[in-house]
Amino acid sequence: MKNASEITSKLSCARLKITPQRIAVLEAVMELNNHPTAEKVIDFIKANHPNIATGTVYKTLETFVEKGLIKKVKTDRDIMRYDAMTVPHHHLYSSSTDRIEDFIDPELQKMIEKYFNAHKIPNFKIEDIKLQVIGEFLTEKKKVTNKNQQHERKKY
């Protein structure tokens, strides 16, 4: 549990009481870094903390979303997923499987921000912009390592 202090500091920054349950949930979402479902988080936690209640995990995840510690990831399927990454980023979605990967592209980010600064939407205050790029992954689940490429993807 190397990043224990990182976790507790995140919790206290968010003005949340530091409880074993919250530590376990935040650790799980950070460890399961590819957008786990609530169920995956629950399974992960059960291994070390067999008696943390299901409802507690759901409630804790919701609390973290409210406090901005994690984000919800929408899919076209019916299960909610969660994301511990806090830097602005988008997502690649497989149209045939449930694979989701992060898509970090500062240049794109900048372009979109610039566009919306120049083209305000009438009567709408933008808080966040998420790009869902839907398509097909052409490789198996492995890290893209080519350093010359424009876009990074986190390993699955």
Add this chain to the structure above:
Amino acid sequence: MKNASEITSKLSCARLKITPQRIAVLEAVMELNNHPTAEKVIDFIKANHPNIATGTVYKTLETFVEKGLIKKVKTDRDIMRYDAMTVPHHHLYSSSTDRIEDFIDPELQKMIEKYFNAHKIPNFKIEDIKLQVIGEFLTEKKKVTNKNQQHERKKY
């Protein structure tokens, strides 16, 4: 039922058998034009066709999505919504209510397409790009009529 022929032609173009149930569902999604939930569709249909089964509506919606007649709209909440619009467009989401509006912006669309043509994502074939603009609506639910504005929004 003025657009009856439009509906039947859409169905036959999609190589689907033309049934009263399918006509009713497609009509409902087109009529309820602000991204109805399955439940809203069911309620709408029940008025004229009291004995179309719930499961049929779900199945029919799913069939239409597969055939590309309608699209799924996923929200941060847990309910699936549907969209009959077939031209490429994005969505504005209220961060505090469940309001969703269409956001049509051909210039933005063109810019994004151009960007991804110039910056291919390695090992990924793009099929669709959806922009989720999350924020707050500053007006009540009414149509934006200013013709000079860049962005159109369908009325709620």
Add this chain to the structure above:
DNA sequence: ATATTAAATAAGAATAAATCCTAATTAAGA
């Protein structure tokens, strides 16, 4: 260290959306 108290949790019941199942029905082509 201890007491206080508001916040958090366990446990499982309850809810709600969506799916599944099977027999009966129906649309479209022969």
Add this chain to the structure above:
DNA sequence: TCTTAATTAGGATTTATTCTTATTTAATAT
């Protein structure tokens, strides 16, 4: 009209999530 594969009704079932309440606990003040 007949045939047949596709579709539907009806309802049970599943699954994700929320809710409820008594109990426990973390943080603060004493």
